Amino acid sequence: MRNDLFKFRERFDFSPNPFEIGRPVFRDKGSADNFFLLKIYDLPQTSYDEFYCYHLKYFIDKYPGEERYFHECVNDIVTTRIKYYQSQNPFSKKHSTNIRSLESLGSFRNIFSKHDKWNSSTPVSDLLIEKDFEIEHLRTRIKELEGQIKECLKYEPSEKISISRGNLATFMDLLRQIRTLQLPNGTKMLTAQGYSSAYKMVSKYFAHGDKDIPFGTAQNYLSPDTSSKYIEIAEKDKIFQITLKHL
Structure with missing residues (x-):
């Protein structure tokens, strides 16, 4: 062990720093x-x-x-x-x-x-106890996450729903119409706090032909019409019209 670990007071220094060690005359x-x-x-x-x-x-x-x-x-x-x-x-x-x-x-x-x-x-025994506790905590957390993953996978489809090639805009037009539908009592049939749930659903569960639908593409179609991302759908692609049936 080195003998210069600590700061000694200077000899004949009778007003040293309070943290300095040693005697004022002899420094052993x-x-x-x-x-x-x-x-x-x-x-x-x-x-x-x-x-x-x-x-x-x-x-x-x-x-x-x-x-x-x-x-x-x-x-x-x-x-x-x-x-x-x-x-x-x-x-x-x-x-x-x-x-x-x-x-x-x-x-x-x-x-x-x-x-x-x-x-x-830290004593080795204390470290081992601490590590055992951490390991047990992680095991419990892993089981919780595995359960959550298993629950989520129950609703995962084996394949996506394929939209006929060339008809993506038509499909998006239908979704826009569905989003605005109102029931006979005047309330909206579908409600959501934002628009993201719609385009996330499309990107995750639908395909355009044999290709995935990019998240950004779905977002552009299903953003509000005030958004800079909004894509106008050509009249030629609006081939369906959803109407309210009067009973």
């Missing part, structure tokens, strides 16, 4: 991990994220692209010290101090683990 960089941990014990928990980011920036300014290394080193330092405190005699005179230190380290680990992009600070 071989004990950088201990100084780093001492700072964690002294700082309020609300400063932990800023403290971590301060030293991270210091390190990656010198070693660009080494963020993961820094994170893993900090994780190793903190985890090792947590294990140390957990192994101490709970009846020793230092027990209350050890508990406070342990709580600080636990809180700090929760904070800096949010910067873990590589799951390097």
